[in-house]
Amino acid sequence: MGINFSKVNYTYAPQKKKVKNKYILEDINLTISEKNEFITIVGHTGSGKSTLVQMMNALLVPTTGSVTVFGNEITYKKQKNLKRLRKNVGLVFQFPEYQLFEETVLKDVCFGPKNYKLENPVAKAKEALSSVKIYEDKYEKSPFRLSGGEKRKVAIAGILASEPNVLILDEPTVGLDPQTKKELLLLLKEINKEKTVIIITHDMNALWEVSTRVIVLDDKKIVYDGDKYTLFKNEELVRKHSLDYPDIIKIMNTIKEKTGKDMDVYKENIDDAFDELLKVFGNE
Numbered sequence: 001m002g003i004n005f006s007k008v009n010y011t012y013a014p015q016k017k018k019v020k021n022k023y024i025l026e027d028i029n030l031t032i033s034e035k036n037e038f039i040t041i042v043g044h045t046g047s048g049k050s051t052l053v054q055m056m057n058a059l060l061v062p063t064t065g066s067v068t069v070f071g072n073e074i075t076y077k078k079q080k081n082l083k084r085l086r087k088n089v090g091l092v093f094q095f096p097e098y099q100l101f102e103e104t105v106l107k108d109v110c111f112g113p114k115n116y117k118l119e120n121p122v123a124k125a126k127e128a129l130s131s132v133k134i135y136e137d138k139y140e141k142s143p144f145r146l147s148g149g150e151k152r153k154v155a156i157a158g159i160l161a162s163e164p165n166v167l168i169l170d171e172p173t174v175g176l177d178p179q180t181k182k183e184l185l186l187l188l189k190e191i192n193k194e195k196t197v198i199i200i201t202h203d204m205n206a207l208w209e210v211s212t213r214v215i216v217l218d219d220k221k222i223v224y225d226g227d228k229y230t231l232f233k234n235e236e237l238v239r240k241h242s243l244d245y246p247d248i249i250k251i252m253n254t255i256k257e258k259t260g261k262d263m264d265v266y267k268e269n270i271d272d273a274f275d276e277l278l279k280v281f282g283n284e
Contacts, residue, residue: 001070002196003056003089003166005030008065010051021063024048026220028065032056034165037196038189040207040228043217044242049200052217053168056198057091058082070165087116090164094171097143097151105129105146105154106139112162121161128161129154132187149180153187160191167191168198173206185210208232208246208268216241229266248273 008028011021025048032039041049054060055067058074066075070088093099102108106122109129113121129139132153138146143154152172159167172188173181188197189210201207207214207228214231216224218241224231232238232249245253252265252273263280267273 002034003030003032003070004068005055005062006066006068008055008062008067010048010055010060011063023063023220024051025217028052028222030215030222030225032166032196032198034070034196036192037198038192038210038212039196039198039215040211040213041198041200041215041217042202042204042207042243047217048220049217050170053091053170053198053200056166056168057089058085059091083116087162088165090159090162090167092156092159092167092169092172094174096155096158097148100143100151100155100158103142104140105134105143108143108154109158109161112158116162118162124163125157125161128157131160131191132157133183147180149176149183152176152180152184156187164195166196166198168200170200171202172199173201173203181206204244204246205248208248216243218242232266252276 005028009023010025011023043049051060055062061074061076061079063076066073069085072081072085100108106125109125110121113124118124134153143151172184185206191197211228214228215222223241232245248267249265256263256265261280264276267276
């Protein structure tokens with residue numbers, strides 16, 4: 001089933017029929033599957049990224065058109081079963097660690113499954129914490145005494161404990177040091193083995209490392225929806241929509257330009273890039 005947008009327009013303040021609406025998103029048609037996509041949504045500030053994902057969770061509803069989430073159709077006039085819908089689509093806001101509120105880590109993560117009246121909420125909370133590599137020695141600690149990276153993991157566990165089918169994260173790597181960012185991306189890859197993960201980000205390195213699909217928003221519309229390789233091989237598209245290249249592509253392009261050697265610059269990681277350079281320069 002998944003998530004489907006059909007002819008969706010959105011404005012924060014719908015006008016009367018005789019007055020033309022100023023839409024934040026226009027003519028959005030989009031389908032997201034339930035399993036194993038890793039989608040990155042990019043676009044300049046104000047392009048509608050957060051608005052788009054909040055409609056996936058029915059925190060916002062379309063002004064016109066419809067959003068269908070796991071069989072539950074949401075329109076401006078039809079808004080039913082929203083609690084069940086929000087359980088299916090877990091949304092982790094930017095800086096989620098600031099939304100922790102309980103006196104212990106375990107109580108905080110238990111809140112979601114208890115709110116949705118799931119069976120064995122404590123067991124679900126412990127399983128979610130284990131999946132983000134937060135273990136028993138931290139359960140009774142105050143979440144406010146954890147490191148920044150640990151707090152973010154606990155916040156993600158709080159969403160995972162409710163067993164969503166899709167996990168959405170808004171700027172999950174912002175404010176993290178390089179090692180914690182690396183650990184978080186590896187964690188999201190593991191989660192992606194079981195469910196679709198969607199992230200909003202300005203971090204092209206994160207996009208390049210994890211994405212199987214990229215959605216680019218610009219001027220209120222989806223201007224690209226496809227794989228990352230096709231996106232970054234289209235220089236005109238990258239330039240037109242003010243995107244940047246991942247660092248590894250920049251480095252490989254610089255080596256290619258300086259040496260005049262023909263090589264594949266679109267390598268996902270350092271090891272693959274090194275192997276490509278060995279292949280090109282190995283006999284010199």
